[in-house]
Amino acid sequence: MSLGASKSLLNESTRELFARWDEARASWRDAKAADFEKEYLANLPQAVATATRIMEELDQVLSKIHADCD
Secondary structure, three states: EEEEEEHHHHHHHHHHHHHHHHHHHHOOOOHHHHHHHHHHHHOOOHHHHHHHHHHHHHHHHHHHHHHOOO
C-alpha cells in the first residue's frame, strides 16, 4: 500500500470513527463517556493531522531516494 493510500485510509477511518462516536454519544451521556472522549478522542484529530504531515514528508523523501537511485 502506498503512503498516499495509507494517508487516505487513515483520514477516512478517522471520519468513520467520529461518525460512530456521534452515534454512540447520542445514547451514552454519562461521566464515563466524557472521560472516554477526553482520554481517547480529544487529541486524535491533531495526532492524525501530524501523522498525515509526516506521511507526506516520508513520501517526498522516498520519491527522492527512488529518483536518486535511477
